[in-house]
Amino acid sequence: MDQPPPDSRPWYAGVTRYQWLVLAIASAGWVFDAFEGQLFNITRGDMLPELLGSNTDPGEVKRWGDRLLAVFLVGGTLGGVLFGSVADRIGRRPTMVITILFYSVFSGLTYFGTDVYQVAVLRFLVALGVGGEWAVAAALVAEVFPANARARASAIFHATSVLGLWLAGLAGLAVGSQWRYAYVIGVVPALLVLWVRAAVREPERWRRAEGVARRGSFRELFGTPRWAKPAVLGILLATVGLGTFWGVAVAGQDLTRDLLVRSGASADVASRDAKLAYGIVQAAGSGLGLFCFGPLAERLGRRGAFALMHALALAIVPVTCYLPQTYWQMLLVLPLFGFFTVGIHAGYAVYFPELFPDHLRATGAGVCFNGGRLLAAPVLWGSGELKAWIGDPRLAVTLLGSLFAAGLVLIWLMPETKGKPLPE
Incomplete structure (x- = not known):
């Protein structure tokens, strides 16, 4: 029996409008993930001397910078593990909403930080959302796109993080030494929640798995x-x-x-x-x-x-x-x-x-x-x-x-x- 000829159409030919929409939403969330993560690297030079005192030894400033990076690393790890499990239990859409709110709201609250300990707690909470959003969005893109387009769509999703790094750099240039305003900009991703709630549906694959007890x-x-x-x-x-x-x-x-x-x-x-x-x-x-x-x-x-x-x-x-x-x-x-x-x-x-x-x-x-x-x-x-x-x-x-x-x-x-x- 003759084999059917291979499909010569481009990979995106059969992608629906809704699938493109999911990719856009997941990528936007990941862009702002990268933005929130990079924001501290952009602002730490002005933030830490202010919070620690202008006469603080430069070595101590560097040590606190490393400590806050470590806090963010641990928070991102826990967030990815925790919210990945939550997404499998309650669904992709509500978990994405929670993770976006986590990283945007707590980033905005950094504006009011008065010492490094407050900032450490807030950066940990931001990192929970940042780590969690990737796990949810990666699963969502994989489940929504057809097999022939899945790899390219997933790679595009992850590649958009570069835009977040550039946005953080632009935010740093815009606010100059007034670092607190950069974290006010960090609240903007909360608006994504409205788009997620209005546009994203739970993947059919996840709904079929609702009867699985574990x-x-x-x-x-x-x-x-x-x-x-x-x-x-x-x-x-x-x-x-x-x-x-x-x-x-x-x-x-x-x-x-x-x-x-x-x-x-x-x-x-x-x-x-x-x-x-x-x-x-x-x-x-x-x-x-x-x-x-x-x-x-x-x-x-x-x-x-x-x-x-x-x-x-x-x-x-x-x-x-x-x-x-x-x-x-x-x-x-x-x-x-x-x-x-x-x-x-x-x-x-x-x-x-x-x-x-x-x-x-x-x-x-x-x-x-x-x-x-x-x-x-x-x-x-x-x-x-x-x-x-x-x-x-x-x-x-x-x-x-x-x-x-x-x-x-x-x-x-x-x-x-x-x-x-x-x-x-």
Whole structure:
């Protein structure tokens, strides 16, 4: 019997208006997730001296900055795990509403913070919403889009985070040293709640799972071998990506500044040009890599796309560290550096929801992504210690880049999901 000819239509040909709407809403939520997360990095230079006192030792200011980042990291992890389970229990729409309100309202309340302890509590609560929204939105996009469009839609969803980083930068420029007003802007995403309530319907797959008694059960997730293995391996895979993000990808700015200083540039010029190279040039390559993961996953399979990106990331790190000898050469290499080291992250939104059944999808995806976030914390700490001990940022970043090899091993142990229906 003859096989039917392959569908030659573009992937978006059969996507409905409602499916595009869901992608737009999920992406808007994720954009503001990234915005809220980046806002502290943009404002900390003005916020912390004011809250701690202008005469505070710079070392103490830095320590509090690191502490607040750690608080946000833990809050995001707990939020992703908690709200992923909640989304499997009560539904995608109400949980998305809750997470958006969490991160927008508590961000706005930061305007009234009078000491670092109040800000720490508020940043923790913001992080709960930020971590939770990703798990809910990733599951929603995967469930609403047809199989032939799922990978591309999920990659687009994750890639929009770059817009949030740029928005945070613009907000920082707009408010200048008046950091409190940046957090007032952080209330704006609360308006998304009206759109979510009016437009989003619970996916048919989730409604069919309503009769399952143990929806969102961590005991089932880790107690059932079929789901426990991908959950554990998924956490480790995300640990590689998130650990190398903080230890390797963000070092693009440090590598550029080091090159400029070695070339004779003043500290001020080196700092300014390095920020431009990292914030614009490398970020553009990172965004392109995130968008391209979807088409790669459709052509090569999920495992093939991950393997290719990890292998090329492993190769591009020493090239970026040692090949450029001038600032302009570095500007040519940084987009490739961002493409491969950061583009991997879109794969988590594509792959993790495909590993788990309807009644555990948001739970499993949230545990994988945010469990990796938590395990990446020691890498973040260790990368700083390694760079200080070695003294040469190029060698330190090259050594940290070897973590991408672990990703190659992990993805080899994981299942292929391309062309397969979502587990029920």
